[in-house]
Amino acid sequence: MNEEYDVIVLGTGLKECIISGLLSVDGLKVLHMDRNGYYGGESASLNLTQLYEQFRGGAEPPKELGANRDFNVDLVPKFMMANGKLVKALVHTDVTKYLEFKAVDGSYVFKQQKIFKVPSNDAEALKSPLMGLFEKRRARSFFIYVQDYELDEPKTHKGHDLTKMTMAELFKKFGLEEGTIDFIGHALALHRDDSYLAQPALPTVMAIKLYKDSMARFDTGSPYIYPLYGLGELPQAFARLSAVYGGTYMLNTPDAEVVYDEAGVACGVSHGGQTAKCKMVVGDPGYFPEKVKKVSQVVRAICFMDHPIPNTSDSYSAQIILPQKQLNRQSDIYVLSCSFAHNVAGKNTWIASVCTTVETSDPESELGPGLALLGSIKEKFVKVSDVFAPKEDGQTDKCFISCGYDATTHFETTMVDVLDMYTRITGKVLDLTEKDPSQIEGQ
Amino acid sequence: MAGNPSAPMQAKLVLLGDMGTGKSSLVLRFVKGQFFEYQESTIGAAFLTQTVSVNDTTVKFEIWDTAGQERYHSLAPMYYRGAAAAIVVYDITSTDSFNRAKSWVRELQRQGNPALVMALAGNKSDKSDERKIPAEEASAYADENGLFFMETSAKTAANVNELFYEIARKLPKAAPTPAPAGGIVLNNQQNAQKKKSTCC
Numbered sequence: 001m002n003e004e005y006d007v008i009v010l011g012t013g014l015k016e017c018i019i020s021g022l023l024s025v026d027g028l029k030v031l032h033m034d035r036n037g038y039y040g041g042e043s044a045s046l047n048l049t050q051l052y053e054q055f056r057g058g059a060e061p062p063k064e065l066g067a068n069r070d071f072n073v074d075l076v077p078k079f080m081m082a083n084g085k086l087v088k089a090l091v092h093t094d095v096t097k098y099l100e101f102k103a104v105d106g107s108y109v110f111k112q113q114k115i116f117k118v119p120s121n122d123a124e125a126l127k128s129p130l131m132g133l134f135e136k137r138r139a140r141s142f143f144i145y146v147q148d149y150e151l152d153e154p155k156t157h158k159g160h161d162l163t164k165m166t167m168a169e170l171f172k173k174f175g176l177e178e179g180t181i182d183f184i185g186h187a188l189a190l191h192r193d194d195s196y197l198a199q200p201a202l203p204t205v206m207a208i209k210l211y212k213d214s215m216a217r218f219d220t221g222s223p224y225i226y227p228l229y230g231l232g233e234l235p236q237a238f239a240r241l242s243a244v245y246g247g248t249y250m251l252n253t254p255d256a257e258v259v260y261d262e263a264g265v266a267c268g269v270s271h272g273g274q275t276a277k278c279k280m281v282v283g284d285p286g287y288f289p290e291k292v293k294k295v296s297q298v299v300r301a302i303c304f305m306d307h308p309i310p311n312t313s314d315s316y317s318a319q320i321i322l323p324q325k326q327l328n329r330q331s332d333i334y335v336l337s338c339s340f341a342h343n344v345a346g347k348n349t350w351i352a353s354v355c356t357t358v359e360t361s362d363p364e365s366e367l368g369p370g371l372a373l374l375g376s377i378k379e380k381f382v383k384v385s386d387v388f389a390p391k392e393d394g395q396t397d398k399c400f401i402s403c404g405y406d407a408t409t410h411f412e413t414t415m416v417d418v419l420d421m422y423t424r425i426t427g428k429v430l431d432l433t434e435k436d437p438s439q440i441e442g443q
Numbered sequence: 444m445a446g447n448p449s450a451p452m453q454a455k456l457v458l459l460g461d462m463g464t465g466k467s468s469l470v471l472r473f474v475k476g477q478f479f480e481y482q483e484s485t486i487g488a489a490f491l492t493q494t495v496s497v498n499d500t501t502v503k504f505e506i507w508d509t510a511g512q513e514r515y516h517s518l519a520p521m522y523y524r525g526a527a528a529a530i531v532v533y534d535i536t537s538t539d540s541f542n543r544a545k546s547w548v549r550e551l552q553r554q555g556n557p558a559l560v561m562a563l564a565g566n567k568s569d570k571s572d573e574r575k576i577p578a579e580e581a582s583a584y585a586d587e588n589g590l591f592f593m594e595t596s597a598k599t600a601a602n603v604n605e606l607f608y609e610i611a612r613k614l615p616k617a618a619p620t621p622a623p624a625g626g627i628v629l630n631n632q633q634n635a636q637k638k639k640s641t642c643c
């Protein structure tokens with residue numbers, strides 16, 4: 001413990017584990033600690049005992065739920081975009097070899113009190129009751145524009161400067177109706193609220209392209225994939241990467257505290273009466289209470305059910321987006337479900353989570369419209385979490401702090417934070433471009 | 444696997460035991476035929492594969508080394524997950540390492556996989572003049588706990604191949620963890636990218 005490291009990482013949440021892995025691969029000497037006795041921090045997947053410890057004051061889990069170890073319940077449920085940044089990071093670092101994935105069966109959107117499948121191909125789109133016939137034609141020319149759009153090929157821009165033009169203006173160019181805009185903005189571009197409409201169109205166009213590329217990647221009913229045994233496998237896999245490249249792991253260090261020099265710059269971490277020295281500290285907000293500010297609140301309900309979500313074609317896994325306009329809210333409500341088919345619950349048990357950004361003083365009842373879609377619920381665990389963000393970028397105090405996990409249902413914002421932290425820490429931009437296998441083999 | 448003799452049966456094999464008992468050295472000896480007196484912590488090589496043929500089956504071992512995470516007892520549950528076989532290693536010149544091997548065995552038993560093939564390896568058998576653990580004692584312990592036992596030396600290669608071949612022989616004939624239906628493999632390819640769709 002009394003050694004000297006380049007970096008000490010505190011907390012084994014997904015973000016910290018990715019950073020730890022990347023830095024170890026870069027050749028830095030990393031010590032990685034966690035106050036808990038398990039990997040994953042906020043982004044862990046818990047077994048029944050751990051879940052009842054956190055939510056039911058340590059009560060004995062009911063026997064009929066099944067074996068403790070069959071459960072891997074995500075604290076922050078999300079899915080992975082099949083062509084998103086997290087998948088790119090997994091492939092880039094070769095961490096995929098530690099994991100197995102399944103495609104998510106279906107993606108749905110809530111409209112006028114009903115749920116509709118988000119079409120996964122042209123044939124489904126033509127039949128979908130989401131749009132009328134003429135609107136379908138307009139939407140089709142919009143999608144062709146988006147599909148053909150290439151940032152570095154001006155002729156595909158068709159005279160529109162998407163860095164200046166707002167998304168509302170682009171929708172207007174194609175004459176799309178409000179319901180279609182709602183669907184595209186929230187169910188495809190996955191925006192949490194409507195502020196994007198007044199922003200430049202480019203990020204939204206790229207988000208729609210990501211959705212469609214992800215959909216095409218495995219040719220299934222949704223653009224999402226999910227790791228067997230739960231999301232908690234992800235931090236474990238990146239932690240292993242870090243260890244393989246020389247990173248040292250210490251869990252169960254409840255007394256771990258950052259040590260600062262006279263100038264207030266982080267210079268080590270103390271634990272068990274000893275101090276490990278380092279040049280910088282990386283960690284989640286929980287280790288730096290005085291250096292973070294609360295930016296929002298998220299409410300999540302984790303529900304156990306003995307059936308799939310009604311109206312999802314008996315899916316073993318599904319996502320439902322409830323756009324804010326449909327609910328007279330500021331932010332969307334998200335429903336995600338997976339099941340024993342993903343080794344996260346006992347036989348014939350589904351786990352659904354309902355989640356949103358808190359807007360009122362009664363967060364739990366804000367989840368009502370989402371909970372109402374689930375049918376009968378056997379057990380419900382509700383948690384309101386403060387989302388913290390660092391006050392500073394870490395250059396002066398050498399504390400590089402991650403943001404908390406927001407309400408989004410995928411990992412794109414998670415990875416934006418990770419890539420930004422990596423750049424702040426190393427001064428380098430991480431290139432996640434996938435290595436072309438034909439080039440490797442063709443040598 | 445049944446009906447397809449050309450496809451090797453995949454088996455995840457994990458190593459357990461205290462730091463310095465020779466886990467990484469055993470793997471290196473088995474997979475690459477090498478040994479280093481001053482074995483640096485094995486950077487970048489904690490996932491090796493080796494294929495062996497026993498009788499009429501071919502077994503492809505996916506060997507997981509601890510990557511040093513055993514040092515502060517911080518092995519992740521993922522490490523044990525889906526393992527078909529485990530080798531618990533101690534150093535015959537260290538009583539401590541033998542006692543700790545017993546607690547690794549208990550840890551494995553807690554994982555609750557009755558099909559797991561467990562081996563106990565008393566390593567550094569070349570240093571028999573410094574021996575602290577009699578082979579009979581370890582053998583008796585192994586018998587009581589349903590492990591099979593061998594003394595090995597990564598340095599001289601004694602019994603190293605034998606250890607892995609014996610595990611291959613003991614593996615149940617069916618694949619222990621069949622790939623779940625609908626499982627997908629992430630690789631560099633855009634699996635279905637050729638099929639361009641024009642609508643959402």
Ligand SMILES: Nc1nc2c(ncn2[C@@H]2O[C@H](COP(=O)(O)OP(=O)(O)O)[C@@H](O)[C@H]2O)c(=O)[nH]1
Binds near residue numbers: 462467569
């Ligand atoms: N004499 C002898 N030394 C060994 C043997 N196996 C490993 N070692 C040495 O023991 C030390 C620790 O080995 P290592 O494989 O790193 O142990 P690990 O921590 O369990 O992975 C290294 O210096 C090895 O050279 C062996 O069979 N005989």
Ligand SMILES: [Mg+2]
Binds near residue numbers: 466467484508510511
């Ligand atoms: Mg080793």
